Amino acid sequence: MQFKKGTFEVGGTIYPVAIKYDPRFGDAFWNSSEYSMMSYVIMMMTSWAIVCDVWYLPPMTIRQGETSIDFANRVKAEIARQGGLVDLIWDGGLKRSAVKKEWREQYQQEFSRRLRLHSASSIRRSK
Numbered sequence: 793m794q795f796k797k798g799t800f801e802v803g804g805t806i807y808p809v810a811i812k813y814d815p816r817f818g819d820a821f822w823n824s825s826e827y828s829m830m831s832y833v834i835m836m837m838t839s840w841a842i843v844c845d846v847w848y849l850p851p852m853t854i855r856q857g858e859t860s861i862d863f864a865n866r867v868k869a870e871i872a873r874q875g876g877l878v879d880l881i882w883d884g885g886l887k888r889s890a891v892k893k894e895w896r897e898q899y900q901q902e903f904s905r906r907l908r909l910h911s912a913s914s915i916r917r918s919k
Contacts, residue, residue, distance in 0.1 A: 795868055800860040808849040808867050810875040817841040847874045 800806070813820040818839025822832045836842065849870060854863045872879035881895060 795864040797860045797864050800854070800864040800867070803854065805851045805853050806863075806867055807851050808871050810845075810847040810849060810871045812845045812875040812877070814843040814845065817843055820844070845875075849874060 815821070818836065818841055820836070820842050824832075827835070852863075852867055852870070854860070858866070869879045871877075881898075
């Protein structure tokens with residue numbers, strides 16, 4: 793999921809809600825590149841049930857010195873954590889476009905760093 797920063801620039805309190813759909817009885821996800829709107833509506837209307845877990849998280853406010861982007865990312869991370877989702881910087885638009893090169897490089901660097909740390913700790917333990 794990805795938030796637009798404007799919501800977090802106006803100040804005030806954010807009341808985060810995490811919603812996670814359970815696809816066992818009916819999948820609420822609409823892949824608009826695969827199904828037309830009418831097909832999706834028919835699938836929803838004929839599914840046995842749409843089941844979801846909803847968590848109302850504690851209210852969050854911007855911290856002193858925190859930018860609106862950092863605040864949005866903090867709220868997003870908390871929602872992802874509660875819902876058991878992976879906290880990524882991109883949104884569902886990836887089904888239609890490629891990942892930006894800088895995002896891919898950022899994750900490659902992070903993976904490389906973790907791999908070096910893991911390798912170094914494995915070598916130390918074996919000594």
